Amino acid sequence: MNYKDLIKQLDKNLPDHIGVIMDGNGRWAKKQGAGRLWGHKNGVESVRALVEASVEIGLKYLTIYAFSTENWTRPDDEVKGLLKLILDSLINEIDSMSKQNIVVRFLGTDIGLSKEYQSKINKECQKTYNNNGLNFNIAFNYGGRLELIEGIRSIATKIQNNTLTINQINEETISQELYTANMPDPDLIIRTSGEKRLSNFLIWQSAYAEFYFTDTLWPDFRKSEFIEAILDYQKRQRRYGGTK
Numbered sequence: 001m002n003y004k005d006l007i008k009q010l011d012k013n014l015p016d017h018i019g020v021i022m023d024g025n026g027r028w029a030k031k032q033g034a035g036r037l038w039g040h041k042n043g044v045e046s047v048r049a050l051v052e053a054s055v056e057i058g059l060k061y062l063t064i065y066a067f068s069t070e071n072w073t074r075p076d077d078e079v080k081g082l083l084k085l086i087l088d089s090l091i092n093e094i095d096s097m098s099k100q101n102i103v104v105r106f107l108g109t110d111i112g113l114s115k116e117y118q119s120k121i122n123k124e125c126q127k128t129y130n131n132n133g134l135n136f137n138i139a140f141n142y143g144g145r146l147e148l149i150e151g152i153r154s155i156a157t158k159i160q161n162n163t164l165t166i167n168q169i170n171e172e173t174i175s176q177e178l179y180t181a182n183m184p185d186p187d188l189i190i191r192t193s194g195e196k197r198l199s200n201f202l203i204w205q206s207a208y209a210e211f212y213f214t215d216t217l218w219p220d221f222r223k224s225e226f227i228e229a230i231l232d233y234q235k236r237q238r239r240y241g242g243t244k
Protein backbone atom coordinates (compact mmCIF):
# COMPACT_ATOMS: atom_id res chain seq x y z
CA MET A 1 0.00 0.00 0.00
CA ASN A 2 1.31 3.47 -0.68
CA TYR A 3 2.02 6.14 1.92
CA LYS A 4 -1.15 8.20 1.37
CA ASP A 5 -3.41 5.13 1.66
CA LEU A 6 -1.57 3.97 4.78
CA ILE A 7 -2.10 7.36 6.43
CA LYS A 8 -5.84 7.07 5.78
CA GLN A 9 -5.87 3.88 7.88
CA LEU A 10 -4.54 5.60 11.01
CA ASP A 11 -7.08 6.10 13.77
CA LYS A 12 -7.13 8.96 16.29
CA ASN A 13 -5.10 7.02 18.85
CA LEU A 14 -1.74 8.34 17.67
CA PRO A 15 1.24 7.77 19.95
CA ASP A 16 2.32 11.04 21.56
CA HIS A 17 5.97 10.17 21.40
CA ILE A 18 7.91 7.83 19.11
CA GLY A 19 11.55 6.90 19.73
CA VAL A 20 13.67 5.53 16.90
CA ILE A 21 16.86 3.49 17.12
CA MET A 22 18.34 3.93 13.66
CA ASP A 23 20.41 0.83 13.05
CA GLY A 24 21.99 -0.84 10.04
CA ASN A 25 23.73 2.00 8.23
CA GLY A 26 27.05 0.15 8.19
CA ARG A 27 25.53 -3.07 6.82
CA TRP A 28 23.57 -1.11 4.21
CA ALA A 29 26.78 0.55 3.00
CA LYS A 30 28.66 -2.76 2.96
CA LYS A 31 25.98 -4.30 0.76
CA GLN A 32 26.63 -1.46 -1.68
CA GLY A 33 30.37 -1.98 -1.49
CA ALA A 34 30.77 1.44 0.13
CA GLY A 35 32.24 2.74 3.39
CA ARG A 36 30.21 3.14 6.58
CA LEU A 37 29.86 6.91 6.25
CA TRP A 38 27.98 6.41 2.99
CA GLY A 39 25.43 4.47 5.02
CA HIS A 40 25.14 7.28 7.57
CA LYS A 41 24.72 9.86 4.79
CA ASN A 42 21.84 7.89 3.30
CA GLY A 43 20.47 7.46 6.82
CA VAL A 44 20.02 11.22 6.99
CA GLU A 45 17.52 10.93 4.10
CA SER A 46 15.47 8.54 6.21
CA VAL A 47 15.59 11.01 9.10
CA ARG A 48 14.26 13.73 6.81
CA ALA A 49 11.48 11.42 5.59
CA LEU A 50 10.42 10.55 9.14
CA VAL A 51 10.39 14.16 10.25
CA GLU A 52 8.22 15.05 7.25
CA ALA A 53 5.83 12.19 7.94
CA SER A 54 5.66 13.14 11.63
CA VAL A 55 4.60 16.66 10.70
CA GLU A 56 2.09 15.33 8.18
CA ILE A 57 0.33 13.09 10.72
CA GLY A 58 0.55 15.63 13.57
CA LEU A 59 2.88 13.68 15.87
CA LYS A 60 3.89 15.61 18.99
CA TYR A 61 7.30 14.10 19.82
CA LEU A 62 9.87 12.24 17.71
CA THR A 63 13.20 11.24 19.28
CA ILE A 64 15.97 9.68 17.20
CA TYR A 65 19.09 7.99 18.53
CA ALA A 66 21.83 9.69 16.51
CA PHE A 67 24.97 9.18 18.57
CA SER A 68 25.38 7.27 21.80
CA THR A 69 27.94 7.75 24.56
CA GLU A 70 29.26 4.32 23.46
CA ASN A 71 29.72 5.43 19.84
CA TRP A 72 32.97 7.25 20.77
CA THR A 73 34.67 3.83 20.69
CA ARG A 74 34.16 3.58 16.90
CA PRO A 75 37.14 4.23 14.59
CA ASP A 76 38.30 7.83 14.67
CA ASP A 77 37.35 8.68 11.10
CA GLU A 78 33.83 7.32 11.58
CA VAL A 79 33.35 9.34 14.78
CA LYS A 80 34.64 12.52 13.10
CA GLY A 81 32.52 11.85 10.03
CA LEU A 82 29.38 11.30 12.11
CA LEU A 83 29.90 14.46 14.18
CA LYS A 84 30.38 16.48 11.00
CA LEU A 85 27.41 14.87 9.26
CA ILE A 86 25.09 15.56 12.19
CA LEU A 87 26.15 19.21 12.50
CA ASP A 88 26.07 19.80 8.71
CA SER A 89 22.63 18.20 8.44
CA LEU A 90 21.35 20.35 11.30
CA ILE A 91 22.66 23.53 9.67
CA ASN A 92 21.25 22.54 6.25
CA GLU A 93 17.82 21.56 7.53
CA ILE A 94 17.14 24.03 10.32
CA ASP A 95 15.39 26.70 8.23
CA SER A 96 13.15 24.19 6.53
CA MET A 97 12.34 22.55 9.88
CA SER A 98 11.63 25.91 11.46
CA LYS A 99 9.23 26.78 8.62
CA GLN A 100 7.40 23.55 9.44
CA ASN A 101 6.98 24.85 13.01
CA ILE A 102 9.31 22.15 14.42
CA VAL A 103 11.17 22.55 17.72
CA VAL A 104 14.59 20.89 17.50
CA ARG A 105 16.41 19.82 20.66
CA PHE A 106 19.57 17.83 21.32
CA LEU A 107 19.31 15.44 24.27
CA GLY A 108 22.55 14.25 25.81
CA THR A 109 25.61 15.10 27.84
CA ASP A 110 28.21 17.78 27.13
CA ILE A 111 31.01 15.45 28.23
CA GLY A 112 33.55 14.96 25.42
CA LEU A 113 32.18 17.69 23.16
CA SER A 114 34.15 20.82 22.39
CA LYS A 115 32.65 24.15 23.44
CA GLU A 116 32.73 25.22 19.81
CA TYR A 117 30.66 22.23 18.69
CA GLN A 118 28.18 22.70 21.52
CA SER A 119 27.68 26.37 20.75
CA LYS A 120 27.11 25.67 17.04
CA ILE A 121 24.40 23.16 17.91
CA ASN A 122 22.79 25.49 20.42
CA LYS A 123 22.81 28.36 17.96
CA GLU A 124 20.88 26.30 15.38
CA CYS A 125 18.41 24.78 17.82
CA GLN A 126 17.59 28.16 19.35
CA LYS A 127 16.18 29.28 16.00
CA THR A 128 13.29 26.87 16.59
CA TYR A 129 12.46 27.53 20.23
CA ASN A 130 9.52 29.80 19.47
CA ASN A 131 7.82 27.09 17.41
CA ASN A 132 5.10 24.86 18.79
CA GLY A 133 4.66 22.03 16.29
CA LEU A 134 6.50 18.71 16.25
CA ASN A 135 9.11 18.34 18.99
CA PHE A 136 12.04 16.73 17.21
CA ASN A 137 14.64 15.43 19.64
CA ILE A 138 18.05 14.28 18.54
CA ALA A 139 19.55 11.98 21.17
CA PHE A 140 23.18 12.87 20.68
CA ASN A 141 26.09 11.97 22.93
CA TYR A 142 23.27 10.26 24.78
CA GLY A 143 23.34 7.34 27.18
CA GLY A 144 20.40 6.34 29.34
CA ARG A 145 22.54 5.31 32.31
CA LEU A 146 24.57 8.51 32.20
CA GLU A 147 21.31 10.47 32.00
CA LEU A 148 20.20 8.75 35.22
CA ILE A 149 23.58 9.34 36.90
CA GLU A 150 23.42 13.04 36.07
CA GLY A 151 19.84 13.17 37.34
CA ILE A 152 20.72 11.37 40.58
CA ARG A 153 23.63 13.74 41.16
CA SER A 154 21.31 16.68 40.75
CA ILE A 155 18.81 15.18 43.20
CA ALA A 156 21.61 14.50 45.72
CA THR A 157 22.75 18.12 45.42
CA LYS A 158 19.22 19.34 46.10
CA ILE A 159 19.02 17.14 49.21
CA GLN A 160 22.38 18.46 50.36
CA ASN A 161 21.12 22.02 49.88
CA ASN A 162 17.89 21.19 51.71
CA THR A 163 15.75 22.07 48.70
CA LEU A 164 14.48 18.48 48.45
CA THR A 165 13.84 15.78 51.04
CA ILE A 166 14.49 12.07 50.55
CA ASN A 167 10.76 11.32 50.82
CA GLN A 168 10.05 13.69 47.97
CA ILE A 169 11.93 11.46 45.54
CA ASN A 170 9.36 9.77 43.32
CA GLU A 171 8.84 8.95 39.63
CA GLU A 172 7.92 12.53 38.86
CA THR A 173 10.97 14.11 40.55
CA ILE A 174 13.27 11.68 38.73
CA SER A 175 11.56 12.26 35.34
CA GLN A 176 12.01 15.99 35.87
CA GLU A 177 15.79 15.55 36.17
CA LEU A 178 16.13 13.76 32.83
CA TYR A 179 16.88 15.38 29.46
CA THR A 180 13.26 14.61 28.59
CA ALA A 181 11.82 16.66 31.49
CA ASN A 182 8.24 17.80 30.72
CA MET A 183 7.95 15.46 27.74
CA PRO A 184 5.64 12.45 27.58
CA ASP A 185 7.31 9.03 27.77
CA PRO A 186 7.70 7.27 24.43
CA ASP A 187 4.67 5.14 23.56
CA LEU A 188 6.43 3.38 20.73
CA ILE A 189 10.08 2.54 20.13
CA ILE A 190 11.13 1.51 16.62
CA ARG A 191 14.41 -0.30 15.95
CA THR A 192 15.60 -1.19 12.48
CA SER A 193 18.05 -3.78 11.12
CA GLY A 194 16.82 -6.87 12.99
CA GLU A 195 18.51 -6.09 16.32
CA LYS A 196 16.20 -6.38 19.32
CA ARG A 197 17.83 -4.33 22.04
CA LEU A 198 17.34 -0.98 23.73
CA SER A 199 21.10 -0.20 23.75
CA ASN A 200 20.88 2.35 26.57
CA PHE A 201 18.21 4.43 24.76
CA LEU A 202 15.57 6.14 26.96
CA ILE A 203 15.80 3.29 29.47
CA TRP A 204 13.80 5.02 32.22
CA GLN A 205 11.28 6.55 29.84
CA SER A 206 10.60 3.30 27.93
CA ALA A 207 9.22 1.40 30.94
CA TYR A 208 5.81 0.96 29.27
CA ALA A 209 6.70 1.54 25.63
CA GLU A 210 5.58 -0.77 22.84
CA PHE A 211 8.30 -2.00 20.51
CA TYR A 212 8.40 -2.36 16.75
CA PHE A 213 11.33 -4.28 15.32
CA THR A 214 12.00 -4.59 11.63
CA ASP A 215 14.74 -6.18 9.53
CA THR A 216 14.79 -3.13 7.24
CA LEU A 217 18.17 -1.36 7.39
CA TRP A 218 17.90 2.27 8.46
CA PRO A 219 18.67 3.92 5.07
CA ASP A 220 15.78 1.89 3.58
CA PHE A 221 13.33 2.78 6.35
CA ARG A 222 11.11 5.46 4.89
CA LYS A 223 7.67 7.02 5.35
CA SER A 224 5.50 4.04 4.44
CA GLU A 225 7.11 1.67 6.92
CA PHE A 226 6.97 4.38 9.58
CA ILE A 227 3.20 4.52 9.16
CA GLU A 228 3.05 0.72 9.13
CA ALA A 229 4.82 0.73 12.51
CA ILE A 230 2.23 3.15 13.90
CA LEU A 231 -0.61 1.05 12.48
CA ASP A 232 0.90 -1.98 14.19
CA TYR A 233 1.04 -0.02 17.46
CA GLN A 234 -2.61 0.96 17.09
CA LYS A 235 -3.61 -2.71 16.96
CA ARG A 236 -2.10 -3.36 20.36
CA GLN A 237 -3.77 -3.00 23.70
CA ARG A 238 -1.77 -1.28 26.39
CA ARG A 239 -2.46 -2.37 29.93
CA TYR A 240 0.31 -0.69 31.98
CA GLY A 241 0.55 -3.77 34.21
CA GLY A 242 -3.17 -3.84 34.94
CA THR A 243 -5.91 -5.84 33.26
CA LYS A 244 -8.02 -4.70 30.33
Ligand code: FPP
Binding pocket: 022, 023, 024, 025, 026, 027, 028, 036, 040, 041, 043, 044, 047, 065, 066, 067, 068, 071, 082, 085, 086, 089, 090, 138, 193
Ligand atom coordinates in the same frame (compact mmCIF):
# COMPACT_ATOMS: atom_id res chain seq x y z
C1 FPP B 1 23.62 2.89 13.48
O1 FPP B 1 24.02 2.13 12.38
C2 FPP B 1 23.63 4.32 13.13
C3 FPP B 1 24.29 5.29 13.83
C4 FPP B 1 25.08 5.00 15.05
C5 FPP B 1 24.30 6.69 13.39
C6 FPP B 1 23.00 7.22 12.95
C7 FPP B 1 23.13 8.63 12.54
C8 FPP B 1 22.59 9.17 11.44
C9 FPP B 1 21.74 8.43 10.48
C10 FPP B 1 22.79 10.60 11.19
C11 FPP B 1 21.72 11.36 11.93
C12 FPP B 1 21.46 12.63 11.33
C13 FPP B 1 20.90 13.69 11.93
C14 FPP B 1 20.43 14.80 11.11
C15 FPP B 1 20.76 13.80 13.37
P1 FPP B 1 25.37 1.30 12.49
O2 FPP B 1 26.49 2.16 12.06
O3 FPP B 1 25.49 0.74 13.88
O4 FPP B 1 25.09 0.16 11.44
P2 FPP B 1 25.59 -1.36 11.51
O5 FPP B 1 24.98 -1.95 12.74
O6 FPP B 1 25.04 -1.94 10.25
O7 FPP B 1 27.08 -1.33 11.54
